[in-house]
Amino acid sequence: MSDLQISLLIIGAVVVGGVYLFNWQQERKFRRKLGQAFDVERDDVLLRAGPQVDGRVEPQLQRGEEPAATHVPGTDEGNEAGSAPLAPAAAPGFDTAIDYVAAVDGEAPIPEAVIDELLSRVAACGKPYRAAGLEVESGQWEDLTRAAGARYTKLRLALQLVNRGGPVNPAQLAMFCDAVRGCAGRSAASTSCPDTQAALKAARELDGLCAEVDIAIGVNIVAADGAAFPGTKIRALAEAAGFKLEPDGVFHFRNELRQTLFTLDNHEPAPFLPEQIKSLSTSGVTLLLDVPRVTDGPKVFDRMLDIGRSLAQALGGKLVDDNRVALNEAGITKIRQQLAAIHATMEARGVGAGSARALRLFS
Incomplete structure (x- = not known):
């Protein structure tokens, strides 16, 4: 190899090395700036660790599923037929913490047949949903129903x-x-569906949080060995205490807003049906408080306990836990503490027990 060739090879190696070194320095500089721009910790109130709740506490803690302020971010994915907002504005009454909200935005009113088909397909998804339309003349959002007529230019669907x-x-x-996309395609409208992978991740996290606080507190009234309570006496005493027998075969104790505070159910499998209760007898009944669906749980628990004691006395039965052990003040105090802890956890995570959000999640 000649001296000229060796010199050219050395020069070429130096040039290549210089280019590589320059690119490496630029990449480090870019990564450092990128890290500084995005290295921000976000504190999600909903994901803070709250008080731990035991799965079972006597007399009875039965597992049954806050809303959490889990946000479903929007992305460009799924936008069709023109540009659309990354996160479609929710209609009044929608809750983006627990709803996946999609949008259909048109210039002209969307045909009634298209809306009917959309609602049928959404209902077939198997999850609770909400739908609203922006009415043409009033400019107000309305709950979307079938046979609504071609009166809406914009729709919001929440799963x-x-x-x-x-x-x-x-x-x-x-x-x-x-x-949603099918509806938009048939009505020459644009549509926006947020990132589905982010929504699925948020749903899994929210489900885990719900499972932590989905507790029912049960108190049993049992008859003496070999004895039974007549159904007619149970009904008379329950109704006198403020319960009402409902179509599900359970007595409900409701507040002034018609919300169930606690229930009275047959301790045996047979429900309390009006046509059968006259001939029914049972070895016991159960008072049950659905913790996440009730506001002011400790106060409601005390009220349920008072009614339970009165019913036990009138029926000639005993107030016991799920193991048929008589209740004592130590056990009752522990229940009150656990109940207060559950409600505090729910409140800290963005959902109050008995709130509209809680009633939707725990249904």
Whole structure:
């Protein structure tokens, strides 16, 4: 190899090395700036660790599923037929903490047949949903119903991420988005569906949080060995105490807003049906408080306990826990403490027990 060739090789190596070094320095500089721009910790109130709640406490803590302020971010994915907002504005009454909200925005009123088909397809997803339309003349959002007429230029559809049936799954969310996009396609409208992967992740996290606080407190009234309570006497005493027998075969004790505070159910499998209660007898009944669905739980628990004691005395039975052990003040105090802890956890995570959000999640 000649001296000229060796010199050229050395010069070439130096040039290549210089270019590589320059690119490496630029990449480090870019990464450092990028890290500084995005290295911000975000504190999600909903994901803070709250008080731990035991799965069972005597007399009875039965597992059954806050809303959490879990946000479902919007992305460009799924936007069709023109540009649309990254996160569609929710209609009044929608809750973006627990709802996956999609939008259909048109210039002209959307045909009634298209809306009917959309609602049918959304209902088939298998999760609770809400729908609203922006009325042409009034400019107000209205609940969307069938046979509404071609009066809406904009629609908002919300699929609930979690209920007691569990979190929304990929197939349900895909079906929902397909229905929304199909509606937009048939009405020459634009559509916006937020990032489904982010929504599924949020749903799983929210479901886990709900499971931590989904507790029912039960108190049993049992008859003496070999004895039984007549159904007619149970009904008379329950109604005198303020309960009402409802179609589900359970006595409900409701507040002035018609919300169930606690229930009285047959300790045996047979429900309390009006046509059968006259001939029914049972070895016991159960008072049950659905903790996340009730405001001011400790106060409601005390009221349920007072009624339970009165019923036990009138029926000639005993107030016991799920192991048929008589209740004592130590056990009752522990229940009150656990109940207060559960409600505090829910409040800290963005959902008050008995609130509208809680009633939707725990249904």
